[in-house]
Amino acid sequence: MTMTQAVERLYRIQRELQAYRNVRGLLYHDASTAAPGKSAASRGQTLAVMEQASARILCSGECRELLAYLTPRAEELPRRERRMVQLMDRERRWRDAVPEEEYLSFQKLLAVSFEIWAHAKEADDFSMLEPFLEQVFAACRRISAWAAPDRPPLDVWLDRYEAGLTVERCDRFFDVLRTGLVPLLKRISAAEPEGPEAEYPLEAQRLLSHRIMDLMGIDRNHCALSESAHPGTTGLTKYDVRITTRYQKNQFAPGLFMVMHEGGHALYELHTADEDAFTCLGAFASMAVHESQSRFYENLVGHSRPFLTFLAPVLQEYFPQQLGGMDEEQIYRSVNCVRKTPIRMEADELTYPLHIMIRHEIEKRIFSGELRVKELPQAWNDLYREYLGVEVRSDREGVLQDCHWAYGSIGYFPSYALGNAYGAQLMQAMKREIDVDRCLREGDLVPVNGWLEEKIWRHGARYEPEQLLESAWGGTFDPGVYLRYLEQKYLNLSCAQ
Amino acid sequence: MTMTQAVERLYRIQRELQAYRNVRGLLYHDASTAAPGKSAASRGQTLAVMEQASARILCSGECRELLAYLTPRAEELPRRERRMVQLMDRERRWRDAVPEEEYLSFQKLLAVSFEIWAHAKEADDFSMLEPFLEQVFAACRRISAWAAPDRPPLDVWLDRYEAGLTVERCDRFFDVLRTGLVPLLKRISAAEPEGPEAEYPLEAQRLLSHRIMDLMGIDRNHCALSESAHPGTTGLTKYDVRITTRYQKNQFAPGLFMVMHEGGHALYELHTADEDAFTCLGAFASMAVHESQSRFYENLVGHSRPFLTFLAPVLQEYFPQQLGGMDEEQIYRSVNCVRKTPIRMEADELTYPLHIMIRHEIEKRIFSGELRVKELPQAWNDLYREYLGVEVRSDREGVLQDCHWAYGSIGYFPSYALGNAYGAQLMQAMKREIDVDRCLREGDLVPVNGWLEEKIWRHGARYEPEQLLESAWGGTFDPGVYLRYLEQKYLNLSCAQ
Numbered sequence: 002m003t004m005t006q007a008v009e010r011l012y013r014i015q016r017e018l019q020a021y022r023n024v025r026g027l028l029y030h031d032a033s034t035a036a037p038g039k040s041a042a043s044r045g046q047t048l049a050v051m052e053q054a055s056a057r058i059l060c061s062g063e064c065r066e067l068l069a070y071l072t073p074r075a076e077e078l079p080r081r082e083r084r085m086v087q088l089m090d091r092e093r094r095w096r097d098a099v100p101e102e103e104y105l106s107f108q109k110l111l112a113v114s115f116e117i118w119a120h121a122k123e124a125d126d127f128s129m130l131e132p133f134l135e136q137v138f139a140a141c142r143r144i145s146a147w148a149a150p151d152r153p154p155l156d157v158w159l160d161r162y163e164a165g166l167t168v169e170r171c172d173r174f175f176d177v178l179r180t181g182l183v184p185l186l187k188r189i190s191a192a193e194p195e196g197p198e199a200e201y202p203l204e205a206q207r208l209l210s211h212r213i214m215d216l217m218g219i220d221r222n223h224c225a226l227s228e229s230a231h232p233g234t235t236g237l238t239k240y241d242v243r244i245t246t247r248y249q250k251n252q253f254a255p256g257l258f259m260v261m262h263e264g265g266h267a268l269y270e271l272h273t274a275d276e277d278a279f280t281c282l283g284a285f286a287s288m289a290v291h292e293s294q295s296r297f298y299e300n301l302v303g304h305s306r307p308f309l310t311f312l313a314p315v316l317q318e319y320f321p322q323q324l325g326g327m328d329e330e331q332i333y334r335s336v337n338c339v340r341k342t343p344i345r346m347e348a349d350e351l352t353y354p355l356h357i358m359i360r361h362e363i364e365k366r367i368f369s370g371e372l373r374v375k376e377l378p379q380a381w382n383d384l385y386r387e388y389l390g391v392e393v394r395s396d397r398e399g400v401l402q403d404c405h406w407a408y409g410s411i412g413y414f415p416s417y418a419l420g421n422a423y424g425a426q427l428m429q430a431m432k433r434e435i436d437v438d439r440c441l442r443e444g445d446l447v448p449v450n451g452w453l454e455e456k457i458w459r460h461g462a463r464y465e466p467e468q469l470l471e472s473a474w475g476g477t478f479d480p481g482v483y484l485r486y487l488e489q490k491y492l493n494l495s496c497a498q
Numbered sequence: 499m500t501m502t503q504a505v506e507r508l509y510r511i512q513r514e515l516q517a518y519r520n521v522r523g524l525l526y527h528d529a530s531t532a533a534p535g536k537s538a539a540s541r542g543q544t545l546a547v548m549e550q551a552s553a554r555i556l557c558s559g560e561c562r563e564l565l566a567y568l569t570p571r572a573e574e575l576p577r578r579e580r581r582m583v584q585l586m587d588r589e590r591r592w593r594d595a596v597p598e599e600e601y602l603s604f605q606k607l608l609a610v611s612f613e614i615w616a617h618a619k620e621a622d623d624f625s626m627l628e629p630f631l632e633q634v635f636a637a638c639r640r641i642s643a644w645a646a647p648d649r650p651p652l653d654v655w656l657d658r659y660e661a662g663l664t665v666e667r668c669d670r671f672f673d674v675l676r677t678g679l680v681p682l683l684k685r686i687s688a689a690e691p692e693g694p695e696a697e698y699p700l701e702a703q704r705l706l707s708h709r710i711m712d713l714m715g716i717d718r719n720h721c722a723l724s725e726s727a728h729p730g731t732t733g734l735t736k737y738d739v740r741i742t743t744r745y746q747k748n749q750f751a752p753g754l755f756m757v758m759h760e761g762g763h764a765l766y767e768l769h770t771a772d773e774d775a776f777t778c779l780g781a782f783a784s785m786a787v788h789e790s791q792s793r794f795y796e797n798l799v800g801h802s803r804p805f806l807t808f809l810a811p812v813l814q815e816y817f818p819q820q821l822g823g824m825d826e827e828q829i830y831r832s833v834n835c836v837r838k839t840p841i842r843m844e845a846d847e848l849t850y851p852l853h854i855m856i857r858h859e860i861e862k863r864i865f866s867g868e869l870r871v872k873e874l875p876q877a878w879n880d881l882y883r884e885y886l887g888v889e890v891r892s893d894r895e896g897v898l899q900d901c902h903w904a905y906g907s908i909g910y911f912p913s914y915a916l917g918n919a920y921g922a923q924l925m926q927a928m929k930r931e932i933d934v935d936r937c938l939r940e941g942d943l944v945p946v947n948g949w950l951e952e953k954i955w956r957h958g959a960r961y962e963p964e965q966l967l968e969s970a971w972g973g974t975f976d977p978g979v980y981l982r983y984l985e986q987k988y989l990n991l992s993c994a995q
Contacts, residue, residue, distance in 0.1 A: 016543065017547050017551075020543060020544040020547030020548065021547075023544045024525075024544060024548065027524060027525065028521075031524060031528060031532075034532065035528075035532060035722055035740070036738065037719055037721055037722040037738060037739070037740075038718070038719045039719035039737070040719075040720060040734075040735075040737055042737065043520075043734065043735040043736075043738045043775075044738065046513065046517060046735075046776060047517040047520045047521060049517075050513065050514050050517030050518075051521065054514075054551060221534065222534055222535045222537075223534050223537060225532055225533060225534040227532055237537075237540065237541075237544075238537075238543075238544075239540075240537055240539065240540035241533065241534060243532070243534075278540075
């Protein structure tokens with residue numbers, strides 16, 4: 002094998018692997034939008050075959066031989082190809098460590114348990130999901146033992162979403178937040194304005210979503226919007242991204258901000274480099290970096306005071322009766338009211354990290370053996386009372402609200418909170434170079450997109466998350482930036498009342 | 499290899515192949531419903547990898563060895579497994595004959611040309627599609643030459659959809675129809691009632707679709723309905739079937755009868771045998787048999803006089819203002835009026851086969867070299883004038899109306915007309931055993947479904963189409979049955995005016 006041949010093979014194998022990744026993405030996206038209600042078992046069969054086929058490519062003699070040839074020659078490779086070899090080898094080791102049978106039965110299990118979750122949530126019946134969740138956690142424990150027998154299982158899974166993340170690092174981050182947020186919440190939670198109660202026709206909400214997507218510069222030729230019970234983004238390739246949202250009749254905010262959230266994810270996927278498409282670099286640095294982009298648009302842009310100057314009249318255009326009597330400050334307050342809701346996805350920015358801490362705490366307890374799956378609802382409700390002072394009235398509004406665990410995404414939740422913190426630090430850095438407030442007031446997101454594309458999007462998975470972010474921030478991670486942002490925002494809101 | 503091992507391997511390979519089939523189905527279904535407008539090139543890459551992977555399984559040493567082992571031992575196998583070996587070997591020979599590069603570039607081409615077709619139709623601009631269609635026809639010609647160098651290309655493609663079908667057999671069938679239909683059309687086309695002009699709200703049309711699907715006994719847990727520009731059915735597995743329809747604001751009939759059409763396809767897919775799922779038998783006997791089921795429900799049930807006795811009050815429930823003033827006979831006449839429309843999918847039963855004959859005639863001329871792709875619109879319009887006396891005013895209403903050619907489905911169209919004829923003969927046979935008219939008058943489709951499941955659906959691909967149909971009919975194919983059905987129906991409609 003010559004170097005040229007090896008590089009050709011490197012690209013071909015990646016193209017094949019990416020095709021399987023796209024197919025898996027489409028199968029899951031379809032499952033949450035268009036698939037009939039009891040098609041999961043059938044889909045599980047298909048997913049298992051796809052999973053197996055892609056694992057076989059990655060662990061094939063050909064791929065093994067290629068990586069064995071290229072790894073010692075990495076220094077001769079250009080940076081991009083060197084990174085490809087590193088990422089492929091990391092993935093190959095993971096797949097190699099886990100027996101094929103284990104992986105396949107895991108895939109089948111997830112397809113079914115994801116469907117069961119939807120039925121259980123609808124029926125408000127945790128006991129339907131319990132045996133499947135039991136199996137998911139058990140499988141995750143076994144898989145992590147195959148992959149890294151000497152490391153704690155939750156560390157292994159955290160690391161899958163955010164390279165280098167551990168329970169210990171999470172705990173340190175959450176400690177900083179808890180120390181700052183709990184007293185802050187006590188100071189301001191007493192007086193909160195009520196959101197405007199009215200009916201917001203779905204058709205108008207849908208039109209507004211499209212308006213906002215256009216404003217965000219999301220290329221509709223390559224990004225489609227649909228609706229699903231659990232909104233999400235699926236980037237098949239940078240040329241084919243899907244986002245979903247979910248509307249509520251009596252509130253415009255959840256549907257709108259979900260579009261901004263998923264739209265932030267979409268922009269990242271859409272703006273990776275053309276030459277990285279169909280390679281493992283045409284992806285993202287980590288899930289927390291991904292979440293930093295979504296929560297940047299949802300919160301730091303969408304819920305900000307300057308953007309509301311632009312947004313308020315737009316909202317009044319779509320909902321003249323419902324919002325016509327309010328001024329922009331009132332609308333700003335209504336979308337930022339601190340609500341002690343049991344639902345993570347309806348949480349304000351201030352209480353949001355507490356929802357995440359609860360989930361992280363439960364994952365820790367499950368893996369330490371301290372908590373059993375059947376005790377989940379009770380533990381969940383107790384933690385909501387303790388952290389947020391909220392009484393959870395049903396499992397649907399409690400432990401069944403999120404699909405992540407049923408979907409096998411153990412260790413994913415901290416990415417959301419980290420994403421918030423990363424985003425706050427990105428905003429701080431952006432403001433050193435751009436008059437962001439002016440852009441938001443004028444609804445001109447072009448400079449904002451330009452900065453993010455330059456610093457984050459175009460790099461795809463070319464760098465480790467830490468390296469990418471430190472370069473964008475011009476410094477190291479400091480959760481204090483996020484904490485101070487929250488303090489300032491909510492104390493201002495509180496004082497001005 | 500023992501016989502037991504061989505049979506195990508036979509099932510495993512089929513399970514894998516079916517997974518790829520499901521994925522291809524989903525990719526195409528998604529393309530026509532949810533995918534963003536310019537995602538085709540990206541999808542083409544994925545499709546090509548999937549196509550390649552499944553061809554590699556079918557043409558692998560393992561599969562070849564298996565078929566070489568089982569084929570001479572076929573007599574020792576139970577009937578089902580024997581048929582699997584036969585079908586797999588037929589498919590393997592086809593794939594083996596065509597070079598991989600040819601197949602892959604064909605898949606990529608189709609993904610793009612399908613997308614271009616949609617844009618060209620919207621823009622009413624055949625020249626956009628022309629170069630792609632040129633490539634599709636050329637590729638089809640090359641592929642048929644690889645597969646069967648000594649046979650006429652169109653015969654090769656006709657045979658892919660209907661085993662044993664040839665241009666000569668098509669021509670004989672169409673000659674019978676033409677001889678009967680052209681004079682019939684002259685006798686009755688002078689006086690035709692006009693359909694009721696009104697607005698039919700889309701939301702009511704959507705609700706009606708679901709009502710009709712329930713009436714047809716379509717299991718919604720395994721069959722989803724959505725909307726697309728070009729309606730169709732995608733059977734991923736018998737547990738996951740998708741149908742789409744398309745509504746028109748000023749007519750209720752097209753959307754409704756499209757649901758009955760696709761619903762007929764869906765019932766077939768949903769009712770293949772459980773033990774055949776994830777094997778090549780969990781499919782259908784041929785495309786014309788498939789179309790016989792769809793057009794059975796659309797026409798022989800949906801457009802029949804007795805069913806209108808049941809349907810008329812249902813329609814009036816959904817469209818009280820629009821249809822309240824009509825009696826069932828008037829509604830029956832309005833949905834059966836003979837219309838010289840340029841659009842195949844809006845055609846009545848009487849003129850429908852003429853639309854098909856035009857397409858067949860064009861395919862013949864293209865492959866004989868008599869007609870060039872760029873001359874297609876002119877030839878199309880001339881044939882519409884000649885066969886139907888219709889002036890085609892735009893390519894959108896002409897040669898661009900169907901996606902089939904852009905989609906690579908050359909030689910598919912005759913299946914529609916054959917399906918009509920097969921269906922008429924099925925109805926004749928059914929009526930010997932069941933009081934079908936009473937069932938339709940009462941809206942009781944259970945006995946009708948029962949008969950079709952018994953005679954057709956549950957057999958999947960276990961028999962060649964001819965064998966299956968002759969057993970259901972209790973006789974051989976007689977296009978005269980179809981012709982007499984049309985004569986009787988339309989002469990009655992005409993006399994009673």
